[in-house]
Amino acid sequence: MADHIALQVDNLVKRYRTVTALDGLSLTIHAGELLGLIGPNGAGKSTTVKIVTGQLLADSGTVKVGGHDVLKAPLEARRQTGYVPQDVELYPFLTGRELLDYVAEVRGTDPKTANVGELLERFGLSAAANRLTREYSEGMARKLAVAAALIGDPRLLILDESLTGLDPRAAAEVKAVVRERLEQGSAVLIISHILDVLERLCTSVVLIDNGKLVERLARPEIDAMVAGGTTLEDFFLEKTAP
Numbered sequence: 001m002a003d004h005i006a007l008q009v010d011n012l013v014k015r016y017r018t019v020t021a022l023d024g025l026s027l028t029i030h031a032g033e034l035l036g037l038i039g040p041n042g043a044g045k046s047t048t049v050k051i052v053t054g055q056l057l058a059d060s061g062t063v064k065v066g067g068h069d070v071l072k073a074p075l076e077a078r079r080q081t082g083y084v085p086q087d088v089e090l091y092p093f094l095t096g097r098e099l100l101d102y103v104a105e106v107r108g109t110d111p112k113t114a115n116v117g118e119l120l121e122r123f124g125l126s127a128a129a130n131r132l133t134r135e136y137s138e139g140m141a142r143k144l145a146v147a148a149a150l151i152g153d154p155r156l157l158i159l160d161e162s163l164t165g166l167d168p169r170a171a172a173e174v175k176a177v178v179r180e181r182l183e184q185g186s187a188v189l190i191i192s193h194i195l196d197v198l199e200r201l202c203t204s205v206v207l208i209d210n211g212k213l214v215e216r217l218a219r220p221e222i223d224a225m226v227a228g229g230t231t232l233e234d235f236f237l238e239k240t241a242p
Contacts, residue, residue: 004030004031004155004185005028005029005030005031005064005067006029006030006031006033006065006066006080006155006156006186006187007027007028007029007052007063007064007065007156007187007189008028008062008063008064009025009026009027009028009048009052009061009062009063010026010061010062010063011024011025011026011060011061011062012024012025012026012048012051012058012060012061012062012063013025013058013059013060013061014044014047014051014056014058014059014211015059020210020211021044021047021211022044022047022048022051022058022061022211023044023210023211023212024061024211024212025044025048025061025208025211025212025213026061026213027206027213027216029156029187029189030187031155031185031186031187032182032183032185032186032187032203033182033187033188033203033204034178034182034187034188034190034201034202034203034204035187035188035189035190035202035203035204035205035206036190036191036192036198036201036202036204036205036206037189037190037191037205037206037208038191038192038193038195038198038205038206038207038208038232038236039207039208039209039214039240040209040240043208043209043210043211044208044209044210044211044212045191045208046086046160046191047211048208049083049158049160049189049191051063051070052065052070052081052158053078053081053083053158054070054074054077054078057071063077064077065077065078065080065081065155065156066080066155066156068080079107079108079152079154080154080155080156081154081155081156081157081158082148082149082150082151082152082154082156082157082158083149083157083158083160084142084145084146084149084158084159084160084162085145085160086160086161086162086164086191088138088141088142088145090133090134090136090141090144090145091133092132092133092134093132093134094132094133095129095130095131095132095133096120096125096128096129096130096131096133096136096144097116097120097129097130099133099144099148100114100116100119100120100144100147100148100151101114101116103148103151103152104116104151104152107151107152108152109151109152114151114152115151116151119147119150119151120147122147122173122177123143123144123146123147123170123173124143124169124170125140125143125144125147128140138165139165139166139167139170142162142164142165142166142170143166143170143173143174145162146159146162146174146177150177150181153184153186154186155186155187156186156187156188156189157178157181157186157187157188157189158188158189158191159174159178159188159189159190159191159192160191161191161192161193162174162190162192163192163194163197175201178190178201182203190202195231195232195233195236196231196232196233198232199222199226199231199232202219202222203218203219204216204217204218204219204222205217205222205232207235207236207239207240209239209240214239214240215239217235
């Protein structure tokens with residue numbers, strides 16, 4: 001399992017008319033790895049995530065999730081991916097429980113064995129399970145989105161600014177979930193501007209800018225950098241200086 005590749009991105013290119021969002025981007029995430037993806041606004045982070053999750057087509061290059069090509073085997077690739085977007089949008093006329101049941105069916109998981117009740121309990125949503133999601137607060141909606149992303153035991157969990165809007169207890173629960181997923185052999189990709197959190201949590205960090213990979217730091221390199229008095233924020237500012 002240690003050598004299993006959860007996500008393989010090879011030479012992605014994506015252009016929007018005259019703007020090149022991705023310019024030959026390649027990266028790999030192995031099972032048990034927590035990768036932080038950082039970069040300035042417009043660096044290509046959102047475009048990368050949209051291509052990985054099948055929301056957008058690349059002009060060229062390939063993406064495989066759990067060995068499944070997102071173009072040739074899109075259903076299998078999506079079933080291997082749990083995704084919490086930056087802007088959470090839920091089905092407003094479903095209850096929290098109905099939404100999780102629906103996600104289970106879409107993922108090919110029997111709702112009766114999807115541990116829906118346990119997920120609702122874990123994220124403090126049991127009391128709101130039968131309320132319409134349109135009545136949920138921002139924090140409740142984000143917690144439900146995280147719960148939905150965990151259904152089906154995905155090999156790759158993608159969290160895009162997923163700590164935003166959460167109270168400290170809920171944020172701690174999401175971090176605990178991340179640690180559990182890593183211990184169980186899944187991979188986690190976190191996109192965030194909260195660099196001090198990534199500095200503490202990630203096994204590696206990738207910095208991209210102008211659609212290209214600028215540098216990848218492994219955990220020992222991050223530790224050595226911090227021990228020398230340089231934070232991940234310092235690293236970011238230096239590498240992305242105008």
